[in-house]
Amino acid sequence: MRIAVIGTGYVGLVAGACFSDTGNQVTCVDIDEKKVARLKKGDPIIYEPGLDSLMTRNIREKRLMFTTDIKSAVKDNEVLFIAVGTPPEEDGSADLSYVIQVAKDIGNNINGYKVVVNKSTVPVGTADLVRETISREIQLRNVSFEFDVISNPEFLKEGSALDDFSKPDRVVLGGSSEKALSIMSELYAPYIRTNNRIHLMDNRSAEVTKYAANAILATKISFMNEMSGLCEKVGADIDFVRTAIGADSRIGNKFLFPGVGYGGSCFPKDVKAIVKTGKDNGLSMDLLNAVEEVNKKQKKILAQKVINYFALKGIPLKGARIAVWGLSFKPKTDDMRAAPSLDVIEVLLSKGCIIDAFDPVAMDNAKRILGNRIGYHDNAYDVLKNAEALIIHTEWNEFRTPDFDRVASLMKRKVIFDGRNLYESNKMKEKGFVYFSIGRPSDEQ
Ligand SMILES: NC(=O)c1ccc[n+]([C@@H]2O[C@H](COP(=O)([O-])OP(=O)(O)OC[C@H]3O[C@@H](n4cnc5c(N)ncnc54)[C@H](O)[C@@H]3O)[C@@H](O)[C@H]2O)c1
Structure with a gap:
């Protein structure tokens, strides 16, 4: 099948790469020229386990291409996925401007039957909006072409995105056109061979499902x-x-x-x-x-625990060196969007703390948000030198069994605030640490 995936972020890139791997001809489109230049060279830009080799293989086989040319992508492909961002507006509603722009681009360039697939997470009624937008553009051109709009929300998880996409728990397809739904079912057939996990429904139910x-x-x-x-x-x-x-x-x-x-x-x-x-x-x-x-409240809980403990012990927060392990919102991703680490760091910075952080993959993205207001280090132990406390935000595997003797020897005070319950409280006590975790008894609570 010939597919265009419009919007090449976490979802679009994974979807494009996975669809190409089952033999489809996939063109990934993005407006960001720098991004497309790097993608063409096989650089996934984002951190997602296994994505680089999947991309390399399919670029080499000429099944996966990248472009900024949306006109050709619309004209040359029959299935057009919309996978652009839908960020929150001030009032909490989803910003649909990117989705609508793509719908306009499709209407302006449509040259035959197309299945337009909403993969972005979009509020109920967006399929109708996309349909109306495309129809209006077609009318303005004084031409007539058929198309269908299918709602196909994505459920992949960053960090296991390739597996989630290739072995989905379910595929939700919303729409009323038998022709479009049958094309979509064929496209997804390789991923649901063990049992049929396609859920067919109307557009609105698919939108609400996500x-x-x-x-x-x-x-x-x-x-x-x-x-x-x-x-x-x-x-x-x-x-x-x-x-x-x-x-x-x-x-x-x-x-x-x-x-x-x-x-x-x-x-x-x-x-x-x-x-x-x-x-x-x-x-x-x-x-x-x-x-x-x-x-x-929970996103600030570790900061609150630090503040309470330091106050109890009479340790000044101003000038206190705090080590941070993990910045991304969860392991195996470099995504820093709305990461709780940011809330905690902001609170502690406002109290005058000095923050030294380490994350295996998210530090570049963190630097874009926090700049030089915190220190970034090459490994987990470097951040611990003279630290009055260690905060753990993300359960990266390498934090699960650290060398505690080394940890203790580097820190000024052996105090750990663990937001992921990585260690056993009694063992930490035996090792001489003051240890706080989430929802478990602590001597100092
Ligand atoms: N990230 C996830 O884990 C995840 C999972 C399921 C669903 N979703 C949903 O999928 C959608 C995309 O999310 P994401 O995380 O991949 O976003 P993203 O911000 O990583 O990527 C969006 C991409 O779209 C591009 N873009 C914007 N306007 C464009 C246009 N007019 N033409 C071509 N490209 C354009 C941007 O340059 C960017 O590269 C969102 O609605 C999101 O809620 C995300």
Whole structure:
């Protein structure tokens, strides 16, 4: 099949590379010339495990191409994926200007039947908007061409995106055209060979499905974080609670880990967007408003723990050196969008702390946001020199079993604030550390 993927970010690039790997002819389009120049050379730009070799192989086989030329991409391909960003506006609604621009470009250049696929996360009604926009452009040209709009939200997770795309839990296809749905089903057939995981529905249900999925995942996170706060207050251990409630098959044991709150490019903006959709339709989304409020507090929880402990011990925060392990919002990605580490660092900087950070892949992106207000180091141990405390934001594998003797010898004070519950509290005590984690008892809490 000949496919164009318009918008070559985390989703578009992964989708384009994966579709090319099953033999399709894929053209990835982006407006960012510098990005396209690097992509053409096989540089994925973003960090996503396995993506560079997948790209290299398919570029070499001439199945994967990159261009800024949207006109040719529309004309030469039958299936056109829209995978541009839908960032949040001030009022929480999704900014659809990029999606609409692509729809206009399609209408301006359409030259035959096309399946236009919304892969971006878009509010309910966007498929209709895209359809109207394309039709209007076609009318202005005084021509007539057929096209269908399919809603095909993406559920991949950064860090395991290739696997998620190639072995999806489900493929959601929203639309009413049998022709378009059958083309889409054929395109996805190689990824769902074991059993048919395609969910066919109307456009609006597909659009809501994506937001509902992210909203329930965000709700699970906020729920567990709220329970963790309670556990800390009453001397209970969230790990026991988590495993015991997870044993109930109605609840399930996945996605129940407490932490530093959700971040990234999806949950925060998608929760805000669905709340706004509710509001626009006269519905107050009380549960999701609460999910957001809990998350706002949780994203600062480590900073609060640091402040409380330093106050208790009479250690001045001003001038205190704080080491940070992990900056990205989760492991195996360099994505810093809405990362909780940023909230914690901002609070501590405002108190006069000196921050030294290490992240295996996200430091370039962090530098773009934080500049030289913090120090960046080449490895996890360098940040610890003379540190009054270590904060762990991201559960990168290399932080799971560090050389604690080395950690202790480098730090000024053996105090760890662990936002991911990487270590066992009693073992940390044995090693002489003052150890704070999330939702578990601590002698110093
Ligand atoms: N990142 C994720 O994990 C993820 C997962 C599922 C769904 N989504 C959704 O997918 C969409 C894309 O997300 P992303 O993280 O890949 O975004 P991104 O910001 O990484 O990439 C968007 C790309 O679109 C390009 N672009 C903007 N306007 C364009 C135009 N007119 N023509 C061509 N290219 C254009 C930008 O230059 C950029 O490279 C969003 O709606 C997001 O919510 C993201």
